Amino acid sequence: MFSRSNQTTAGAGAARANITRALSDDSEASGPNYETMKTFDNFIGGKWVPPVSGEYFANQNPADARDTIGRFPMSGSADVDLAVESAKRGFEEWRHTPAPARGDVLRRVGDICRRARKTSPI
């Protein structure tokens, strides 16, 4: 477990690059820690936020445990409480959105994943 040292606030461009890399499945296999280890956050209340505890856990590559992919929040009930308060507001908005419009969001999800896969080097 790690204490928080920095926060990643990826913008839309960085997020897109991240999506493409992840769905294309990464890059060439190479040695451990070929990429600087990142700190990832929870997404609560419409923002990327650190865990209330400030604690993180390491996510390792099972093919090579020396390769740590990133640090992720060690969340607990305080984080879930915040998530639920936000989700209540989200639910009020979302349940009044017509179901076909809700479906349109998921169609775009499919489109984004297909595009990300196409632009992959593999």
Added chain:
Amino acid sequence: MTREMGKPLAETRGDVQEGIDTAYYASSEGRRLFGHTVPSELRNKWAMSFRRPIGIAGIVTPFNFPLAIPTWKMFPALVCGNACVFKPAEDVPHTGHVLVEVLLEAGLPPEVIQLVHGVGEAAGAAIVNHPSIPVISFTGSTDTGRVVGEVCGRMHKRLSLEMGGKNAMIVLDDADLDLALEGVLWGAFGTTGQRCTATSRLIVQDGVHDEFVSRLVQRARAMKLGDGRKPGTDVGPLINQDSVAKVERYIDIGQKEGADLLCGGRRPDGSALDHGYFFEPTIFARVRAGMRLEQEEIFGPVLSVIRVRTPDEAFVVNNDVRYGLSSSVYTRDVNVAMRAMNELDTGITYINAPTIGAEAHLPFGGVKQTGNGHREGGWEVYEFFSETKVGYLDFSGALQRAQIDNYLGTPD
């Protein structure tokens, strides 16, 4: 995904494809979400049912399909109008992170999705126990599922559980052995045996047993272990050290129970694999029905071979476990195939195909201690993530009593 989960790239691509298919299926469901309009028993009155969202859905997912399983749960939940609090498995948090990025880029209102990372005992338990989360969808071990079930039962929550399996492939004397061989290799050792639907038992009829097992061992020994991102890798690592320890425990149990270890049973040699959680494809023969090796879920590349004399004996062995997710029969006899469809106590039965390979638009789930009666995928999951509401509209302008309140006026 392969970097954090380990499966070979071809399987990762399949995982992503499943997510894409689920997204498009869910998208189209937004234009259905069918209710019923039925005749009323009274004049000038309409009766109908329709579907309403439930509220906040708690989504707790496992490591083995880092993208596909969260999409199976979240996309139907979202189309039905629910908000989601999502906790991906702590072994694959990055794929969960990316999935949320995709949802946001697609235009999902930000407060509709909440991503809470962490371990099951803390973040997962907090979601399951939260009084404002009325619906929980969980995939994981039967032991954890039991705890989740107890909590949800006490709190009157709606709960969908997908848990353990001890799936069997049955190879009968008239089977196409070449086909069955490819099937069992894929079913048993694909995803390093870490699919809920993985083939962990091979039930073989007497007449083909020796030949089939001999060919199988030869092929299993030739499978290439390695980093899933490298070309030519057949089998990736197990997910973590706990998983390796569990598999090693069952190797020990199997040998003590008197089963014959034909291949594998250990971690591989080779410096390239020293730092990963690799385990050799393992086959035990002379496994008897009732052994722990044959009864308990291992969730690794361990296949137990059981010899039977007849198709009926094969069906009995298949059914004599506490799980009931997937089963498979290789035969050219259509009568036996159809009987198997009826007799095998599993939520899914494949004929002439391995125990793995669910399609996104069909219901997925198991019987007995694999699940709790709900299904993911297909059309049934939309019923799980929505409430049925019935509406009556009386446009007669008079007080009309339905039959339940008007029985005196109803002739016998």
